[in-house]
Amino acid sequence: MEQYDVLIIGAGVIGTSIARELSAYDLKTAVIEKEADVCFGISSRNSGVVHSGIHYAPGSLRALHAVRGNELFEELCSQLTVPYERIGKLTVAFEESQFPTLEKLYTQGVENGVPDLQIIDAKRMQELQPGVGGARALYSPSTGIVGPYELTIALAEHAHAHGVDFIFTEEVVSIKNRSDLYEIQTKKGSQISAKIIIDAAGLYSDSIAHLAGIDSPRIYPCRGEYYVLDKRLEDELQLLIYPVPGNHSSGLGIHLTNTVEGNILIGPSNDYIENKEDLSTTVQILARLREEGHELLPSLTSSDFIRSFAGLRPKLTPPEVGGFGDFIIEDHDRFILLIGIESPGLTASPSIAISIREMIANHIPLALKKDWDPSLTREERFLELPEDRQEQLIAEDPDYGSVVCRCEGITKAEVLQAVDRIMGPVTYIGIKLRCRAMMGRCQGGFCAPRIAEILKTERDITIDEQFYKGIESPMFEGLLREESPHE
Amino acid sequence: MNEKINVSILIIGAGPAGTAAALGAKEAGEDSILIIDRDTRAGGILNQCIHDGFGLMRYKRALSGPEYAQLDIDSCHKKNIPILTDTYVHTIIKGDDHFTIKAIATGRLYSIKAKAVILAMGCRERTAGAISLPGSRPAGIYTAGTAQRLLNMQNTLVGRSCVIVGSGDIGLIMARRMTLEGAKVQAVTELQSYPGGLDRNIRQCLDDFDIPLYLETGIVSVHGNDRVCGITIAPLRSDRTLDMKNSQYITCDTILLSVGLIPENELSRSLDIAIDPITQGPIVTGDLMTSCPGVFACGNVLQVHDIVDLVSEEAKRAGRTAVSFVSGAYADTKELFSIYAGEKIRYCVPQVITPSSTTTLSLRVTEPITDATISITNDATLIKKRRYSFTQPSEMIQIEISVPENLVGSLEVNCE
The missing domain is CATH 3.50.50.60 (FAD/NAD(P)-binding domain)
Structure with missing residues (x-):
């Protein structure tokens, strides 16, 4: 033992x-x-x-x-x-009735030791995020x-x-x-x-x-659904913008969130569910998120939605309490x-x-x-490195020149490094979380087949041994015909 | 190593558009042409289209995708037009009189100077996110084109029992292909009241194999934690909401999405090229020049085509006009007039034209129409009128027009 x-x-x-x-x-x-x-x-x-x-x-x-x-x-x-x-956040009050909540959050924040809090007016809000709605906001620069x-x-x-x-x-x-x-x-x-x-x-x-x-x-699982948006919209959002939370809300309200990669998230929703494994997104919530997204980001088009997903909060408060x-x-x-x-x-x-x-x-x-x-x-992402460093790396490992994931610009060398960094069984999600291949706007449409080939030829992982998120999760049905050099 | 190259015309993409553009430029007298493609072989998406039906217009016979692609690739080789494959363009910078293009390939970096650039990058498939596919995210959800590549080029079957969401051409082709490989295609679903793909594909790929097509049907949820185990679908009510009373669960291990294509314009956007929100391709003139002088666009990066023969034709034109640009014969002082997609017209390419030119308009209608009359007018003057006994959004219509010398305001295209 x-x-x-x-x-x-x-x-x-x-x-x-x-x-x-x-x-x-x-x-x-x-x-x-x-x-x-x-x-x-x-x-x-x-x-x-x-x-x-x-x-x-x-x-x-x-x-x-x-x-x-x-x-x-x-x-x-x-x-x-x-x-x-550390991009900062605005907690926005849209009407006067919400001002006291803003004050309360400010006082509470100060008491908690949150640095640099300020209540700001609409003019200052516009400077921080042009076009933002609302009358007054609590600005917390330490939010990241x-x-x-x-x-x-x-x-x-x-x-x-x-x-x-x-x-x-x-x-x-x-x-x-x-x-x-x-x-x-x-x-x-x-x-x-x-x-x-x-x-x-x-x-x-x-x-x-x-x-x-x-x-x-x-624990009461409480689901939040999200949309991931195309990086094209990255510059639309300068900092985080949340509405003032309601009194008994179990979440912080649907909002836009910048991510470090440049994809904006819409969400999360907030719904108690029964099953701790149920990560489904739903027709109703997705429709609501789209609607709110269009309101918050007028330049949004349907092809900007590249993925939806759900996460679960491990809540201790039951649904009736919230x-x-x-x-x-x-x-x-x-x-x-x-x-x-x-x-x-x-x-x-x-x-x-x-x-x-x-x-x-x-x-x-x-x-x-x-x-x-x-x-x-x-090492930083290859395509973001200065050219002399790229030259150096590509001379050491030619695979740096072969781009596997076009959307995120991830090279074969980086995919293989991701594969080798995985401590447990190799899965597509494991590769994706480590190098961002399959995470871009085509969601693996182009690169998943190439990754299948790379795993097969470079790491001897056969098609039958390729899994999405665990060994119960096969990527493929199998080979169409036997692959042997002589019939 | 960092290789420096100087060319007149750089073409990005070696699919049917890129190769035909190169041939068009060569025929117009240009010798300094380079084609770059990110895949390991030229031919683009045609390489995975092993079914026939390509080339009926251009060659009057039915070729397979790879055969069709190879004819232009061979011509490029014969005419000494170099094609760099496995090479990925990541940056284009506009200079005063040239473009600097940065690309990488296995073991090397490229820095390329070109006088003109032809965009021929094709398109990508819309994803589950783009159609807001509800439900879980297990293994077994593929876009139809990805499944096609795996099946036809990598000897890999994605599943045994599938439902195809969306009735685009690739989905229809894959319905037949999966069936022929022994998989069971349970159904094809489509939100609209008419199919997204060509009529001939409905007949040859669904009807011939007794695969049901559910029109005006939406997805309630994808099921399965690790691998897809089923999908719930439901008919749409007249208000476009799901009629849950008539929903049905279909057991399957795979879902293929065939829900539309998006032109791949990330490089174009980096040059601040104006994009048409409907086609999602660059806004071009009748000469297929984008809003960035010296950059041309053709094929699926400009507008999603349904027939490759028309891609080749369009691309040849882009090749020729790029040559007139680099040779200085191109007058960029010409006044531009916009073309307005009016009644029942979804879009029209080109979006702007110059007077006294001959132009082929490509357009699609917004809905299926019987006895359609399409008219092109300018300030109440009729320029051209064409009648169609039946047309629908899945069929691209092309109309050649002679643009008069004196134009007043914009041109308008309407259908009734």
Whole structure:
């Protein structure tokens, strides 16, 4: 039985943040994940916003971790070479009746320690975002955007480079507390033991806690649907613009969000659903998002919508209550429960990781590794490099000259690097999240067949072994005719 | 290595448009021509169109896609017109009297100077996002053209049982192709009350194989977490909403989308070339010149065609006019008049014309029309009138006109 000091259940942004934080210490740590890869749940299906901290009740964990997390983001992203921009946000009041809410958010933000908040008038709003509607706004310059999957992947890779094990496609089905050790069993029958368990299982952190006999509140999945827009519209939006939230809303309202890649997102909607696996988009919500999108972005055309997707929030408040619950982060006899880490979970992740490390220090003395290097460097995208660097790289590896994904301009060398960086089974989604091939306006129409060929010829992954998001998810039916040189 | 090249005319795309444009330029006396294509072989999308029916107008016989493409590729080779394949143009910069084009290929960078550029990049397929396909996002959702490439060029079958969403020509062709390879095509669905593809393809690809076509039918949801396991469809009510009472679930492992094509104008946009919001191709003159002097457009990057023979013809014209541009014979002081797509006309290419010229207008109607009369007028003066016993949006209409010397305001095209 493999024995660890710390076992983290869940390879989302919370699990990988903790893994990376712990990788600096002399600990034997592993992350176990039921999916094929990191970031296959909530962490890749959100707006990618690094919130300022204005929305959360003073003294709450959400307020504490959002503000401290926000402060940590810039350095974190520069260490890990992850795209991050502090672009600022306007929370807009459209009518006078909303002004008091704006004031309340301002006071709350100041109390939470959010820097540089200002209430601004329509004139200043126009300077920041020409054409924006509304009478008054709360401007929070510290609000930023980050590539959520780039971050999660970088955290995992950095942790892995510093000794953290990653175990994929293993679902935890049993957790036994043996006085000073937890014994874990997986669906496939693997056994692992650990002194400390971190439950960072997102939507499933309630079920994981129940396995350990911990009386955890239940999670209510709440779906948000989104549209992804063509990069053509990138310059239309200078900063984030949110409406003033309603009183009992469980989300922050449908809005436009810039992404670090230049695609604008429309969404998310906000609907409680029953099934934690149901990532469907729906006719009604998509129609509403399109309508609101056209209102907010008059130059939008139908071909600018390149994809729709849905993400789920792990809410602690039931549908009849709505609103937001606070994060729950508790140490139950070396089983550390993290539950209800919905928005601002991404923002909070670096701060939560520090708190968890401190909780672990109560059980195990922590010693810093001498050789721990906080940075993870990565080459920029080939087509964005200066020409002399391109010449250099192409001389070292001719595959840099072969463009596989036309829409995003991703080369064969970069696709192969993405394939080789995947820690678990190779999947198309894994490749896509690591190099952006198949993520552009044609959504893989041109490059997916080329990637199929590259996997076959360069990495000996046959057509039958090519999967979309896991081994239950075959890309193809198979070869049409046998491929042998002589019949 | 960084290779520097100087040419008169650079053509981007070596599909039927690019190769025909090169031949048109060569025939007009230009020797300094270069074609660049991002794929590993010339021929463009025709390489995956292994069915026949190409060349009926131009060669009076039915060729397969690769055969049709090869004829012009061979002519290019014979006439020493170089084609660089596996080469991707990523940047075009307009200079005072030339364009600088940056491209990359396996093992090398290119920096190319050209006096004129012909855009022949073709088009791409609309995606699930563009049609707001509702439901889950499992493996098994492909655009029809992607499935066609996998099947015809990569020996790969995408699924065993499929529903085709949209009745564009590629979807119809793939309905037949998948059936011939042993897959079951459960149905083809179409939002409109008429098919998106050509009549002959409805007959030869659906009717001949008893594949049902559900018109005025929308998608309620795609099902399946890992791989597609089914799709729910429903007829549209008269107000275009889904009639859920009559919805049906179809079990399938694959969904093919054939929901339209979008001209690939990202490079054009980087030159600030004006784009027609309807065709999504550049706005061009009768000479097929875009709003950027020295840049010409032809083929599917200009407007989505349904017949390749017409692409070749249009491209040859672009090649010839590009030559007159680089030789300085092109008067850019000519006054431009716009052509207005009026009653029941979806669009008209070119969008602007010069007086005293001869031009071929390409246009489509907005709906199926019996006994259609299309008239081209200028300030109440009739320039040309053509009658059609039946026409529909899937058929491009071409009308050659002589533009008079004295024009008042814009030209108008109407159908009744």
